[in-house]
Amino acid sequence: MRLKFTKMHGLGNDFVMLDGITQRIKLSPEKVRAIADRHTGIGCDQLLLVEAPRNPDVDFRYRIYNADGGEVENCGNGARCFARFVRDRRLTSKENILVETAAGILELKLQDSDQVSVDMGAPVLEPHAIPFEADIQAETYPLEVDGEVYTVGAVSMGNPHAVLLVDNVDQAPVETLGAAIERHPRFPAKVNVGFLQIQERGRARLRVFERGVGETRACGTGACAAMVAARLRDLVDEELQIQLPGGFLTIHWPGPGEPVTMTGPATAVYQGQIVL
Secondary structure (H helix, E strand, O other): EEEEEEEEEEEOOOEEEEEEOOOOOOOOOOHHHHOOOOOOOOOOEEEEEEEEEOOOOEEEEEEEEEEOEEEOOOOOHHHHHHHHHHHHHOOOOEEEEEEOOOEEEEEEOOOOOOEEEEOOOOOOOOOOOOOOOOOOOOEEEEEEEEEEEEEEEEOOOEEEEEHHHHHHHHHHHHHHHHHHHHOOOOOOOOOOEEEEEEEOOEEEEEEEEEOOOOOEOOOOOOHHHHHHHHHHOOOOOEEEEEEEEEEEEEEEEEOOOOEEEEEEEEEEEEEEEEEO
């Protein structure tokens, strides 16, 4: 199978983009892992497959696969790259694009520069829907890991997130604690883990250990979840600039019941073909 692809990134969170509209593509976890391998494949954090929609009221459908081959529900950086990809490939001429995902319908808006705004929908906070094991919904939850108790926020942005406040993200144990929380039994579908340092009410820093990937240079849904977790505790205002290792995202959230809007760049790196 010969596939045409585009390599893209959103703040260093990198993707292999596949056009499943003009070419026939059948993926398996083994093929995804082969493509994502940074030594013997193209290399990426996630693979994104663009398809024709099932819903006649939207423009496209896309599917997201982590580097380990598992399919996931949502990816904010991937959504921005998707919007730029379908325009660059001339699959659409629209500036406002509706796309069907496993997490629901997203609205994407291309701006004059390389910036893309994404309506990520309202966050899900009910524990059973995240999913997270807890008796009642709360702003924070105690979580025991290896004999230590940590305070976390639990949010779904179409995929599950745990958010921890830290004094300094540079010193946070992202690889070790992130990996332990990712597979914690109270998160039955595993979880993305964000380490959030609030600098002031409009600025913060964030590192994210992504489920099935490890730490990435940026995580769009992780930035949205971090905003929600912090705002529920009245630690930030309704617009927050979040610095990730790969760059900056602007997150806007008025409060519970309202959608989260994420704005940031999407960049094409190169195009090519791969034979599987």
